[in-house]
Amino acid sequence: MHGRAADAPAAQPAVTVSQPIQRELVEWDEFTGQFAAKEYVEIRARVSGYLTEIHFEDGQTVKQGDVLFVIDPRPYEATLAAARAQLAQANAQVDLATQQLNRSAELRKKDFEPASNYDQRVSDLKVAAAATESAKAAIRSAELNVEFTRITAPLGGRISNHQVSIGNLISGSDSATTPALTTIVSLDPIYFYFDMSEGDYLAYQRATAAGKLDETRESSPLVYVRLADETEWPRKGQLDFVDNQVDRGAGTIRARATFANPDFFVTPGQFGRIRIPASERHDAILVPDAAVVTDQSRKMVMTVKEDGTVESKVVRPGPMTDDGLRIIRSGLAPTDRVIINGLVRARPGGKVTPQPGKIETAAQP
Numbered sequence: 001m002h003g004r005a006a007d008a009p010a011a012q013p014a015v016t017v018s019q020p021i022q023r024e025l026v027e028w029d030e031f032t033g034q035f036a037a038k039e040y041v042e043i044r045a046r047v048s049g050y051l052t053e054i055h056f057e058d059g060q061t062v063k064q065g066d067v068l069f070v071i072d073p074r075p076y077e078a079t080l081a082a083a084r085a086q087l088a089q090a091n092a093q094v095d096l097a098t099q100q101l102n103r104s105a106e107l108r109k110k111d112f113e114p115a116s117n118y119d120q121r122v123s124d125l126k127v128a129a130a131a132t133e134s135a136k137a138a139i140r141s142a143e144l145n146v147e148f149t150r151i152t153a154p155l156g157g158r159i160s161n162h163q164v165s166i167g168n169l170i171s172g173s174d175s176a177t178t179p180a181l182t183t184i185v186s187l188d189p190i191y192f193y194f195d196m197s198e199g200d201y202l203a204y205q206r207a208t209a210a211g212k213l214d215e216t217r218e219s220s221p222l223v224y225v226r227l228a229d230e231t232e233w234p235r236k237g238q239l240d241f242v243d244n245q246v247d248r249g250a251g252t253i254r255a256r257a258t259f260a261n262p263d264f265f266v267t268p269g270q271f272g273r274i275r276i277p278a279s280e281r282h283d284a285i286l287v288p289d290a291a292v293v294t295d296q297s298r299k300m301v302m303t304v305k306e307d308g309t310v311e312s313k314v315v316r317p318g319p320m321t322d323d324g325l326r327i328i329r330s331g332l333a334p335t336d337r338v339i340i341n342g343l344v345r346a347r348p349g350g351k352v353t354p355q356p357g358k359i360e361t362a363a364q365p
Contacts, residue, residue, distance in 0.1 A: 015342035016357035017304050021286040022334055027279040027318055027327060029204075033194025037185035037268040038258070039155050044180055045172030046148040047071060051164055058161035061264065062184065066153045069162075069181060071170060073149040080142035087135035094132055097125035148172070157186040158264065185268050190261040192225055192237070194274055195252040201242070207279065223257045225274045227266070235259050235266075239276060278319070285332055286325040288359055291340050292317055301332055302339040302346050304354045310339070312348040323361035 053070035056062060101121040153159070160183045164170060172178060196204070224233035237259035246253045257274060259266070266272075292315070293300050300312045313336070318327030332338070339346050340359060346352055 012308065012351045012353045013342065013345035014353045014355055015304065015339045015346055017337040017354040018340050018357045018359050020328065020332060020334060020336065020338055021325065021359055022283055023286060024281060025284050025321065025327075026277050026281050027284070028275040029196075029200055029278045029319065030273055030275045031194040031196055031200075033192050033272060033274055035266055035268050035270045035272060036191045036193055037157070037187070038189055038191050039157070039186040040268075041154055041184045042180040043068060043151060043153075043182050043184065044176075044178045045069070045071060045151060045170045046174060047076065047145050047172045048170060049073075049075065049149065049172070051166050051168050051170050054162055054166060056159055056162075058159070060159060061187075062153045062156060062159050064153055064156045067150055068153055068159070069151040071149040071151070071172070073146055076142065076145040076149055080139065080146055083135060083138040083142045087132065087139060090128065090132040090135045093128040094125070097121070097128040101125050151181070153184060155184060155186055157184045158267075159184050187264045187266075187268075188261040189237075189258050190266055190268065192257045192259060192272060192274055193254060194257075195247075195250070195254055198246055198251050198253065201246070201253050201255075203278065204276070207277075221277050223274055223276045225257070225259055225272050227270065227272050233275065284318075285328045285334060286321060286359075287328055287332070287338050288340055289320060289324065289326040291338055291343070292326055292328075293343065301328070301336075302343060302348070303332075303336045304339060304346075304352060305337075308351045308354065310346045310348055310350050310352055325359070325361060 049071040051069060052072050053067075055067045055069070062068070101124070104121040162182050163179065164181055170181070221239055223237055223239050225235045225237065226233050237257045239255060239257045241256040243254040257276075287301060291301055293302065295312075298314050299317050301315050303311050303313055305311055313331050315331030316329045318329045320326055337354060339352075339354075340357055342352075
């Protein structure tokens with residue numbers, strides 16, 4: 001009796017199997033990147049003088065044309081007044097030279113005056129006219145300097161803190177080495193820069209060339225971005241720039257997407273996660289990520305044939321979906337029975353007892 005029980009074959013291990021889920025979807029590639037302002041300006045003084053007024057609160061939002069700083073304009077207003085007086089003097093000289101030339105011309109007709117005197121009068125009028133143009137140029141320069149004493153916002157956006165307080169003497173010039181008084185960054189729209197590998201970029205190029213991403217000259221593929229604490233993809237934008245060369249050291253290429261930021265919630269410099277389409281909409285085969293095993297450099301899925309024999313199938317996995325399933329791009333048929341539980345008891349070529357199960361998806365937050 002005991003001998004017959006010992007000779008009985010061992011029970012086949014039980015495993016849970018299920019056919020893969022089929023779903024119509026778009027595959028996505030995800031990358032980490034950083035937001036950046038579309039426009040960034042350093043505010044510098046173009047004239048020197050004492051700072052008398054500051055018209056903003058640190059960190060506030062400003063509009064284009066808003067007055068930010070006022071430098072004491074009185075020295076430049078005095079220079080402007082002097083330039084206008086110089087113009088009046090030059091105009092008086094023109095009037096005098098014109099009258100003298102007219103007299104000289106009458107005398108010259110009667111041969112009462114030598115030709116050299118007449119030529120001198122002509123020259124005097126030209127010199128007076130040139131002095132008038134010089135005075136006008138001096139007025140334009142002085143008016144610009146008076147205008148430069150009121151420093152305005154060249155663009156709308158968020159302003160930083162002021163680097164100089166009221167009462168300080170500011171050194172201004174047209175040089176970029178002049179210390180900045182503050183900075184302004186635009187917030188809407190906002191850029192998102194990220195690096196993709198050469199392989200990802202090549203796959204994107206192939207899909208674009210094949211017309212699989214609905215990309216045209218007028219519209220780029222839609223992309224989505226989320227912040228570090230977000231689980232959904234609430235922000236939609238467009239990929240609008242890819243750099244002109246691959247970084248030979250890192251093997252990556254820089255790309256950029258543009259997103260609307262009407263509530264100014266996103267700040268330049270923040271990190272985020274972007275996803276870009278990697279395929280057209282198609283019927284995909286999905287399995288739990290735990291069902292995919294690694295054998296050296298190959299990825300495999302264990303399946304059970306009709307006679308209970310375990311068969312390993314080499315697959316080419318794709319990215320994860322939002323509900324925690326792994327896309328299988330090739331190597332698996334929709335009718336295959338995939339082992340989703342009990343993989344440790346399954347060996348290729350061995351016999352198992354398959355028990356029907358169901359693939360569970362991760363709960364969406």
